[in-house]
Amino acid sequence: MATVETRKISKFYTHEQAAVDGIDLFIPEGEFIVFLGPSGCGKTTLLRMIAGLEHPTAGDVLIDDRVVTALAPRDRNIAMVFQSYALYPHMSVFDNIAFPLRARQFAKAEIPGKVRWAAEMFGIARFLERKPRELSGGERQRVALARALVREPQVFLLDEPLSNLDAKLRTSARDELQQFQRRIGTTTIYVTHDQVEAMGLGDRVVVLSQGKVRQVGKPLEVYDEPADTFVAGFLGSPPMNLIDRGSAILGFRPEHFLPIEARETGNDAVRFTFRVTRVEYLGADRLVYGMLEGGAGEAKVLSRLPSTVPLPVQLGERHEFVIGRRDLKFFDRQTGLRTAPIPL
Amino acid sequence: MTALASHAAAPTGARSRLRRLADSERFLAWALLAPAVVFIVALVGFPFVLALLYSVTNVTVGTQSASFVGLAKFRQAMESPAFWGAVRNTFLFTLVSQALVIVLAGTLARLLMMEFRGKWFVRLLILLPWVAPISLGSIGWLWIFDSIYSVINWTLRHIGIFGPETWPIWLGQPTLAMASIITVHVWRMLPLAAIIMLAGFSGIPKDIHDAAAIDGAGFWRRELQIILPLVLPIVLVAVLFGIVFTATDMIVIFIITRGGPFDSTQVLASLAYYTGIDGGDLAEGAAISLFLFPLLVAIAYLMLRLARRTEVT
Ligand SMILES: Nc1ncnc2c1ncn2[C@@H]1O[C@H](COP(=O)(O)OP(=O)(O)OP(=O)(O)O)[C@@H](O)[C@H]1O
Ligand SMILES: [Mg+2]
Numbered sequence: 001m002a003t004v005e006t007r008k009i010s011k012f013y014t015h016e017q018a019a020v021d022g023i024d025l026f027i028p029e030g031e032f033i034v035f036l037g038p039s040g041c042g043k044t045t046l047l048r049m050i051a052g053l054e055h056p057t058a059g060d061v062l063i064d065d066r067v068v069t070a071l072a073p074r075d076r077n078i079a080m081v082f083q084s085y086a087l088y089p090h091m092s093v094f095d096n097i098a099f100p101l102r103a104r105q106f107a108k109a110e111i112p113g114k115v116r117w118a119a120e121m122f123g124i125a126r127f128l129e130r131k132p133r134e135l136s137g138g139e140r141q142r143v144a145l146a147r148a149l150v151r152e153p154q155v156f157l158l159d160e161p162l163s164n165l166d167a168k169l170r171t172s173a174r175d176e177l178q179q180f181q182r183r184i185g186t187t188t189i190y191v192t193h194d195q196v197e198a199m200g201l202g203d204r205v206v207v208l209s210q211g212k213v214r215q216v217g218k219p220l221e222v223y224d225e226p227a228d229t230f231v232a233g234f235l236g237s238p239p240m241n242l243i244d245r246g247s248a249i250l251g252f253r254p255e256h257f258l259p260i261e262a263r264e265t266g267n268d269a270v271r272f273t274f275r276v277t278r279v280e281y282l283g284a285d286r287l288v289y290g291m292l293e294g295g296a297g298e299a300k301v302l303s304r305l306p307s308t309v310p311l312p313v314q315l316g317e318r319h320e321f322v323i324g325r326r327d328l329k330f331f332d333r334q335t336g337l338r339t340a341p342i343p344l
Numbered sequence: 345m346t347a348l349a350s351h352a353a354a355p356t357g358a359r360s361r362l363r364r365l366a367d368s369e370r371f372l373a374w375a376l377l378a379p380a381v382v383f384i385v386a387l388v389g390f391p392f393v394l395a396l397l398y399s400v401t402n403v404t405v406g407t408q409s410a411s412f413v414g415l416a417k418f419r420q421a422m423e424s425p426a427f428w429g430a431v432r433n434t435f436l437f438t439l440v441s442q443a444l445v446i447v448l449a450g451t452l453a454r455l456l457m458m459e460f461r462g463k464w465f466v467r468l469l470i471l472l473p474w475v476a477p478i479s480l481g482s483i484g485w486l487w488i489f490d491s492i493y494s495v496i497n498w499t500l501r502h503i504g505i506f507g508p509e510t511w512p513i514w515l516g517q518p519t520l521a522m523a524s525i526i527t528v529h530v531w532r533m534l535p536l537a538a539i540i541m542l543a544g545f546s547g548i549p550k551d552i553h554d555a556a557a558i559d560g561a562g563f564w565r566r567e568l569q570i571i572l573p574l575v576l577p578i579v580l581v582a583v584l585f586g587i588v589f590t591a592t593d594m595i596v597i598f599i600i601t602r603g604g605p606f607d608s609t610q611v612l613a614s615l616a617y618y619t620g621i622d623g624g625d626l627a628e629g630a631a632i633s634l635f636l637f638p639l640l641v642a643i644a645y646l647m648l649r650l651a652r653r654t655e656v657t
Pocket of ligand 1: 013014019037038039040041042043044045046193
């Protein structure tokens with residue numbers, strides 16, 4: 001177990017464009033942290049620099065308060081799971097899992113026991129004699145995890161390890177992964193572009209965009225209190241409604257935007273006139289599309305209503321909708337950063 | 345609408361017939377394969393059958409008629425000491441040069457995988473021996489090994505390794521002559537082998553290298569336990585090709601040593617040529633040239649099976 005830290009770490013593949021742009025992070029011992037961001041934002045690059053597979057253009061990586069920037073991956077005592085799993089195709093599952101042990105000169109007698117322990121941890125003990133090509137995607141992913149676990153590294157690095165699994169398997173694998181991490185308590189960095197994964201797995205989430213950290217916080221924090229319009233617009237499906245209100249940008253989540261009947265109104269609620277243009281049924285929810293009227297002009301927004309709440313309005317009609325005052329977020333028009341509430 | 349449909353349903357004229365032919369896979373397969381088939385039958389199949397026929401007769405260059413003599417020509421060949429010398433030389437020449445080619449091509453391919461400035465130029469240089477006509481290259485080597493003007497000797501003498509009267513006669517001493525032949529042949533085979541291996545190395549996904557680095561594999565473990573097994577199928581194909589090509593080739597020998605000195609660089613292919621064409625005994629030449637055929641077929645079969653077995657993913 002160990003802490004991981006990056007100090008002003010940057011990576012320029014080309015001279016103009018930074019893939020990672022001066023990131024400072026501190027990851028305490030035993031934490032499950034998730035790097036979340038859209039494709040191409042630099043998640044993998046950041047992870048590979050922590051692993052030592054990529055050399056930073058500037059800045060340092062520290063593991064357990066020790067600067068490891070110049071060390072080779074093998075000297076950092078980390079393990080990594082790749083999106084492609086990167087199993088050695090010519091070796092049996094047993095040899096795949098045993099490989100890191102043999103590479104680290106573990107005693108010969110010790111190896112079979114350790115391999116069996118890691119394989120049992122992920123329920124793949126009966127596949128030990130098979131080759132990777134004879135396994136399903138889910139089984140391969142477990143072999144990759146077992147290979148990473150077997151030598152009990154200080155830090156786990158996982159780069160979208162679930163993205164090659166089908167939706168159902170992904171849910172159960174996510175669950176298992178979290179339980180497993182809780183059990184062994186190893187510091188874990190998990191890269192994904194899937195916000196559901198990030199929300200469900202992370203102790204904390206690092207939201208990245210264009211090589212920069214936009215926000216770090218507990219999943220609920222980044223969801224409820226986005227630090228800027230990027231985070232607000234990236235998290236949630238559908239994401240936060242962002243509308244232009246003169247000097248500021250006003251943001252609110254679709255699920256907080258409800259018909260007036262559905263909510264106790266007091267003086268903590270703000271009223272809006274909403275013209276419904278379309279309703280989409282999603283099973284448990286309905287998405288109500290429409291235009292916000294009055295005030296500083298019209299704006300397209302949407303509301304997310306649980307199907308248990310009746311929708312008291314027909315298509316094309318206007319209706320009063322309300323938002324709790326606390327659920328309204330304000331952002332600066334220029335910088336996109338959160339600002340203090342302004343009177344509406 | 346109707347006009348369009350009927351037009352499409354009943355195409356007329358030569359153009360549409362051609363288009364129909366171009367859509368027929370059976371026709372296309374034959375049309376595309378035909379040139380290759382003609383080529384192989386005319387340039388490989390026909391001479392091979394001719395050699396089979398000649399080897400069991402007593403035909404010579406001058407005669408018009410020939411009679412069947414069974415395996416007498418094979419026996420005659422096997423009774424001559426020159427033949428067994430050639431067998432030995434063929435094996436030596438093939439095995440040593442292939443071993444060198446594989447090691448050097450492997451190293452070269454690894455170097456070419458690295459990023460460095462002027463890489464394109466090095467690649468060009470390496471491919472040069474393959475692109476340049478072999479006879480031209482061999483004549484260059486002839487000069488390099490020349491008994492009087494040899495640049496190797498000139499250099500070595502100026503460094504001070506040899507005195508004025510003691511330099512080696514590269515093509516005049518049996519062991520040196522064989523070494524010279526092997527050098528030229530390795531030089532010649534290297535580019536293709538290196539390119540084939542480069543393809544093999546490039547085929548290994550980056551993640552596999554990264555995983556090995558993270559798992560803590562050192563240089564030798566990575567080379568021998570990860571990279572070698574993964575490129576083995578393709579290396580085997582390169583080796584197979586190299587062995588067959590080397591064992592049946594005589595251009596380098598023909599230009600540089602003509603089999604000498606004292607038949608010390610005479611291989612089966614060159615012996616067959618000198619016996620059959622220069623010596624006029626077509627039948628014995630054919631018998632000699634056929635001698636290796638079963639062995640090469642066996643090697644080819646073995647290698648292809650091995651390549652299939654080690655196939656990955
Ligand atoms: N080897 C490389 N050479 C040049 N540019 C690169 C290289 N690797 C990544 N990049 C660039 O750096 C940026 C960040 O890439 P990175 O792979 O870190 O993104 P990512 O967040 O992991 O995206 P994804 O979710 O698609 O995997 C991208 O713009 C990419 O084009
Ligand atoms: Mg990535």
